[in-house]
Amino acid sequence: MTAASQPSPRAAAEAIPAASPCRPVAPRAPLDLPVVDILSAEKIFPDGTRGLAPIDLSIRRGEFVSLIGPSGCGKSTLLKLVANLFEPSDGRIVWWQGNFSRVGEAGRRLAFVFQDPTLMPWARVRTNVRLPLDLAGTDRAEADRRVDAALVQVGLDRKGRHFPGQLSGGMRMRVSIARAMVTEPDLLLMDEPFGALDEFTRNKLDDDLIRLSWEKKLTTVFVTHSLYEAVFLSTRIVVMAANPGRIFGQLELDEPLPRGDDFRNSDRFAALCRELSAMLHAASLESRGDR
Numbered sequence: 001m002t003a004a005s006q007p008s009p010r011a012a013a014e015a016i017p018a019a020s021p022c023r024p025v026a027p028r029a030p031l032d033l034p035v036v037d038i039l040s041a042e043k044i045f046p047d048g049t050r051g052l053a054p055i056d057l058s059i060r061r062g063e064f065v066s067l068i069g070p071s072g073c074g075k076s077t078l079l080k081l082v083a084n085l086f087e088p089s090d091g092r093i094v095w096w097q098g099n100f101s102r103v104g105e106a107g108r109r110l111a112f113v114f115q116d117p118t119l120m121p122w123a124r125v126r127t128n129v130r131l132p133l134d135l136a137g138t139d140r141a142e143a144d145r146r147v148d149a150a151l152v153q154v155g156l157d158r159k160g161r162h163f164p165g166q167l168s169g170g171m172r173m174r175v176s177i178a179r180a181m182v183t184e185p186d187l188l189l190m191d192e193p194f195g196a197l198d199e200f201t202r203n204k205l206d207d208d209l210i211r212l213s214w215e216k217k218l219t220t221v222f223v224t225h226s227l228y229e230a231v232f233l234s235t236r237i238v239v240m241a242a243n244p245g246r247i248f249g250q251l252e253l254d255e256p257l258p259r260g261d262d263f264r265n266s267d268r269f270a271a272l273c274r275e276l277s278a279m280l281h282a283a284s285l286e287s288r289g290d291r
């Protein structure tokens, strides 16, 4: 792992100026209500691979938590456990303080955004974004209203009648985010959503995501390989180590939200990147058993 040397000039060169300057505001409202409690949850796959050692982690309302760490440390496995895409081998996961035995029950919505936008190529952008509402049987007028709002939120209000093949990679990812936003999720899970995009587009989408996250008071768990992205977006970063997958350390970031280029180009950002880089270096050594 290389040190985070001088991230600011690079970010400055590649970042698109924010639509509005970053306004320093007080941290968002109380963060104390747990959305997900991961209680000694462990994952051993059927072939015997120990994907995750027992993990304890609480995600609170309004947090933006990034999971970062070396390849194979269990970031995706942890995210899928939180998404209830599979069950822990041991331990348990409690959503909304046990008010719901499974995610997705009435009143609680969870949305998952993958690295691949997985759009229907034969359907227009509007139809793709409306899909979860159609599946849920939402009234058509209400669905159209939410689709309009979501397309505005991601800056695609003029692309609703386009097909996915007519869009850039960044635009397709925006469609995928809009499709998550129409469900008005209580918990947004994102597995390296911008990993396949160039850094210029990634920075722009990070800008949009942090604005959306702030405006909608989202609770988000986000997997990334980019320490710059993790520092820019997160209120808390969970650093993981591998062999077996586990939590190595955590970094709280109290930089006020929303954030923009002022933060990206600040000494504070550079210092936080260096701190995270050192943690990742140590986690990487620990993963190889070198320490």
Ligand SMILES: Nc1ncnc2c1ncn2[C@@H]1O[C@H](COP(=O)(O)OP(=O)(O)OP(=O)(O)O)[C@@H](O)[C@H]1O
Pocket (backbone or CB within 6 Å): 045, 046, 047, 049, 050, 051, 052, 069, 070, 071, 072, 073, 074, 075, 076, 077, 078, 245
């Ligand atoms: N379905 C599976 N069956 C067996 N082993 C699995 C399965 N899925 C993941 N693993 C193993 O579990 C461990 C954690 O995998 P996971 O994909 O969660 O890591 P990751 O941190 O997301 O990796 P990357 O950064 O490379 O995407 C790895 O050793 C992986 O090989």
